Amino acid sequence: MTALRRLGLSLMAPAIALVVALALSAAVIALIGQNPATAVRVMFDFGDSPDQQTQAIVVVLNRAVPLFLAGLAVSVAFRMGLFNIGVEGQYRIATVLAAGAGAAVALPGPLHLLFIVVVAMAVGAFWAGIVAVLKVTRGVSEVISSIMLNFIALGLASYLLTGPLRGSPEGASIITTTPIPESGWFPGLNGVLTGLGLAEPRSELYGFLVVAVLVGIAVAVLIKRTRFGFDLRATGMSASAATASGVDARGMVLKAMLISGAIAGLIGMPDLLGDARSYNTEFTAGLGFLGIAVALLGRNSPLGIAFGALLFAFLDRAAIPLQFADIPASVVTIIQGTIVLAVVVANEVARRVTRRQAEGGSAVAPPTSGDGSTGDGQGPGDGPPPDVGPTTGTGTGVGVRNATGEPGRTDSRQGAGA
Amino acid sequence: MKAAALLLAGSMALAACASDETDTGSGDGGGGSASGDELMVGLAYDTGGRGDKSFNDSAYAGVEAAIEELGGEVQELSPNDDGSDRAELLTQLAEQGYDPVIGVGFAYGEIIGDIAAEYPETTFAVVDSSVEEMGAENLTGLLFAEEEGSFLAGAAAALKSETDHIGFVGGVENPLIQKFEAGYVAGAKAVNPDIVIDTQYISPAGDFSGFGDPARGKIVAQGMFDAGADIVYHAAGGSGQGVFEAAAASGGRAIGVDSDQYETVGDPALQAVIMTSMLKRVDNAVESFISDYSEGAVEGGQDIVNDLSTDGVGLSTSGGQIDDIQTQIDEFRQQIIDGEIEVPAIP
Incomplete structure (x- = not known):
């Protein structure tokens, strides 16, 4: 029963948050003198002809794939109580080096692809690893070091692009790396779409979608079903408790950041291998930061992140039809912002409700006291981002609940999943 | 979460059906060149969009001046924050029957060639990007010295x-x-x-x-x-x-x-x-391109360089x-x- 109720609550919270966010957005749209109902109708208008509709779906999916990977990268670190703001820099440096490496070698088809992807993951992991090493050896807050490394990564990516890896002629208005030869292109999925009886869209659906789904499943299994995932979550909930029960907290910081960085390295791949074929000065920026919002929205669960990424991608596409209806595109930014805010607030409320119910008697596990949430940083470090509150809970596996609060993460699901 | 995902998928499918029914409403959008009497200018901005007091606003001023003289209407579109939907902006404008379609900023140079090839009936222009090597007959580059x-x-x-x-x-x-x-x-x-x-x-x-x-x-x-x-x-x-x-x-x-x-x-x-x-008179360049278009005088496939001799650049x-x-x-x-x-x- 309690499990059911918990599941209900965990779904209720985001649902209420969505409704609140949409109501707020509707109010904003009304305030600027537009009809909210028109706006909603326009946002769901996928076009008139079948090929326009499949095209719209492809646009949404193609946007969602990198967002999903970005959210996933952020969430792995979040689970550990680490706030990896450096995903942005990790994927930019990984993409430029992968593009350069991919253009420099000649390998047969699948091997070439694998090589590019491995380079990207290795570079991303290396860049995130710097953050982890600084944290475990010197106690540098990962928030500070990863932000600073973003600047270095951007500058370095720019130097590589304009210097050693430059492939475009002098004077061309867009600087690009040398394009990756055809053996390094990722096949698209339009064949699958037409096979399903849909009209052929104008753009190619990224084949990397499949890889993203596989990575999502792998992360879900890793977090929920392995010893490593258990240690990761335990350390995220309380480093001191985890250390006391024999988990190497420092090692966990390093491993979590390496995995987070490796996934971050994949963010640029859908576009690089599926469409652009080279890194250039116009390469999509800012996905790492959007990933933080998507991870919050998805409450760090791969399925939730997939939903968050689809929602963001859907809203992003809606900006175009909205403008045709003379509604400013910034409405979309407002909706995205209010949704994230509402979800964070709703999660916190849901967490408190669950706690009160637990205290009310039907608790599965006795509420544990706080783990002394200050000074629970891993190793000699300082604490993770601001605590969301005191800790007690109904977690089934671990006796301690999410003491180290990542902003907005609650985890009534933790129990439900086990 | 699973239910929510299903819900989203469902609503998307519904929406797709819904817009099928309203097909009659928006009519001849996909039909390409509905080159009627009315001038319909499609203007796709660089990131930042309208209100930058500079580049984008200057392009708009040019369109405005042209419309004042020739009549017609303009549809403006701004890209998303990271500019990743630029190609969509141009294709949507072309699909909805806007002609000419103007991309403001060299960032459009990378993609506009492909789109011009897909919509041969529509006339395209791009500000700040050379098109001579793209070989698209319906595309003009508006360059500045x-x-x-x-x-x-x-x-x-x-x-x-x-x-x-x-x-x-x-x-x-x-x-x-x-x-x-x-x-x-x-x-x-x-x-x-x-x-x-x-x-x-x-x-x-x-x-x-x-x-x-x-x-x-x-x-x-x-x-x-x-x-x-x-x-x-x-x-x-x-x-x-x-x-x-x-x-x-x-x-x-x-x-x-x-x-x-x-x-x-x-x-x-x-x-x-x-x-x-x-x-840098982006406004003049855009205005004269549109009036050339209305007179059927756009040659296409080439760059128009606005330099000192044409007062395309100068000192105030x-x-x-x-x-x-x-x-x-x-x-x-x-x-x-x-x-x-x-x-x-x-x-």
């Missing part, structure tokens, strides 16, 4: 400098902004070969923050004024505000860019330091601060038009 205008700005700065030390602040170190630098340096050296010129960019290529960061613009320019420069030219979009502030704070002067910034800056204290502005005179050197400026201008001076486009 920024280096020529910047040459005059450099000459003016060198003529007016009392310390023989001037500066250049670029927004982003990309090939487009390097044209400004190249012309400016050449112009200054033409007046005074021994002049000291500080050049600095706010952000590296690929990082577009340098066009919208007045605080960093101010720091960079302040450094130049502190080092002894007395006139600084900026090609840094919104960051230029900071350059003007630095000039006002240190008693120096500045040169604006793109539009006549003496008129647009607003603040009288900053107005006083704006010696002149290097004008508002404020009267360069009136005393106007004859020398005019001489340089004539020499460039006549080809006696060749201005480099690469620093």
Whole structure:
């Protein structure tokens, strides 16, 4: 029963948050003198002809794939109580080096692809690893070091692009790396779409979608079903408790950041291998930061992140039809912002409700006291981002609940999943 | 979460069906060239969109002027924050029957060739990007000889400098902004070969923050004024505000860019330091392209270069601060038009 109720609550919270966010957005749209109902109708208008509709779906999916990977990268670190703001820099440096490496070698088809992807993951992991090493050896807050490394990564990516890896002629208005030869292109999925009886869209659906789904499943299994995932979550909930029960907290910081960085390295791949074929000065920026919002929205669960990424991608596409209806595109930014805010607030409320119910008697596990949430940083470090509150809970596996609060993460699901 | 995902999928499917039914409403959108009597201009902006007091606004002013003269309507679209949906903007405009479709900014240069090929009945133009090698007959590039205008700005700065030390602040170190630098340096050296010129960019290529960061613009320019420069030219979009502030704070002067910034800056204290502005008449170029289109005179497949000879670039005179050197400026201008001076486009 309690499990059911918990599941209900965990779904209720985001649902209420969505409704609140949409109501707020509707109010904003009304305030600027537009009809909210028109706006909603326009946002769901996928076009008139079948090929326009499949095209719209492809646009949404193609946007969602990198967002999903970005959210996933952020969430792995979040689970550990680490706030990896450096995903942005990790994927930019990984993409430029992968593009350069991919253009420099000649390998047969699948091997070439694998090589590019491995380079990207290795570079991303290396860049995130710097953050982890600084944290475990010197106690540098990962928030500070990863932000600073973003600047270095951007500058370095720019130097590589304009210097050693430059492939475009002098004077061309867009600087690009040398394009990756055809053996390094990722096949698209339009064949699958037409096979399903849909009209052929104008753009190619990224084949990397499949890889993203596989990575999502792998992360879900890793977090929920392995010893490593258990240690990761335990350390995220309380480093001191985890250390006391024999988990190497420092090692966990390093491993979590390496995995987070490796996934971050994949963010640029859908576009690089599926469409652009080279890194250039116009390469999509800012996905790492959007990933933080998507991870919050998805409450760090791969399925939730997939939903968050689809929602963001859907809203992003809606900006175009909205403008045709003379509604400013910034409405979309407002909706995205209010949704994230509402979800964070709703999660916190849901967490408190669950706690009160637990205290009310039907608790599965006795509420544990706080783990002394200050000074629970891993190793000699300082604490993770601001605590969301005191800790007690109904977690089934671990006796301690999410003491180290990542902003907005609650985890009534933790129990439900086990 | 699973239920929610299903819900979303369901609502998407529903929406797709719903728009099928309303098919009759929006009619001949996909049909391509509904080239009726009414002029329907599609305008896709660079990131930042309308209201940047510079590039995008200038393009809009051109469209507005054309519509005032010829009638018709304009549909404006801004890309998302990271500019990843630019291709969608252009195709949607073409699909909805807008013709001509104009992409504002060189970032469209990468994709507009493919889209022009997909919609051969629609006439396309792109500002700041060369199309000659793309081989699309329905695509025109609207280019500017920024280096020529910047040459005059450099000459003016060198003529007016009392310390023989001037500066250049670029927004982003990309090939487009390097044209400004190249012309400016050449112009200054033409007046005074021994002049000291500080050049600095706010952000590296690929990082577009340098066009919208007045605080960093101010720091960079302040450094130049502190080092002894007395006139600084900026090609840094919104960051230029900071350059003007630095000039006002240190008693120096500045040169604006793109539009006549003496008129647009607003603040009288900053107005006083704006010696002149290097004008880049995107509005004129867009307006004349649209009127060519309405007369059926667009040749396509080629670039239209707006330079000093067509007044596509030039120096503004508002404020009267360069009136005393106007004859020398005019001489340089004539020499460039006549080809006696060749201005480099690469620093």
